[in-house]
Amino acid sequence: MKKLIVMAAVALFGAQVAKAQFSKGDVILGGNLNVHTQSDKNKDTDDKTTHTSFGISPKIGMALNSNWVIGVFAESAFGSDKKGGIKNKTLDITPGVFARNYHMIGQSKFAFFAEANAGYHFGNDKADGTKTNTYNGFAVNVLPGITYFVTKHFMLEGAFGGLSYAWDQNKTEATGVKVNTSKFDFNFPKNFQIGVNWIF
Secondary structure (H helix, E strand, O other): OHHHHHHHHHHHHHHHHHHOOOOOOOOEEEEEEEEEEEEEOOOOOOOOOEEEEEEEEEEEEEEEOOEEEEEEEEEEEEEEEEEEEEEEEEEEEEEEEEEEEEOOOOOOOEEOOOEEEEEEEEEEEOOOOEEEEEEEEEEEEEEEEEEEEEEEEEEEEEOOOEEEEEEEEEEOOOOOOOOEEEEEEEOOOOOOEEEEEEOO
16 A cells, blocks of 8 residues: 555656656647537436437647647537437537646656636537527536657547536527526536647
């Protein structure tokens, strides 16, 4: 047990003093593949709906120093589900900004990071090809992740859901009625992102 504690202390200390992989002015170009699944079950009827979505999130950032990177992204999400014989599709586009703080793990090529991002999003829902709803709003997210520096100019990363807050305005196409909603979510177990980045 003592050995594990000592090793953990060394790793933590090393994370603070290890040589960083970024230099001021470095440009980071990359993106994530986003996968999200959610199942809803009605306790009274046992009806189950499974929603699956995926998307691509390209981004570009610049290193302010050895630990901080800021940049912009443009996330897209495409979803589908089937309920009661009706096939529903969703489309969501989100441009936004992000900031990341990296900490190397000892002398390894791994680094933990924490990201905060905010974006404006818009999209629509369709049922059997007919547009039923349009919406727009904004979202703020805080999430953890880990990066592996394959080389000095290429890295792989994985990020988890973290915490999010979203505000939306939903318009029903048939009636024109608009409804505002807000949601705070802890989606760590439901979202996982993998991505690649190039450093220039």
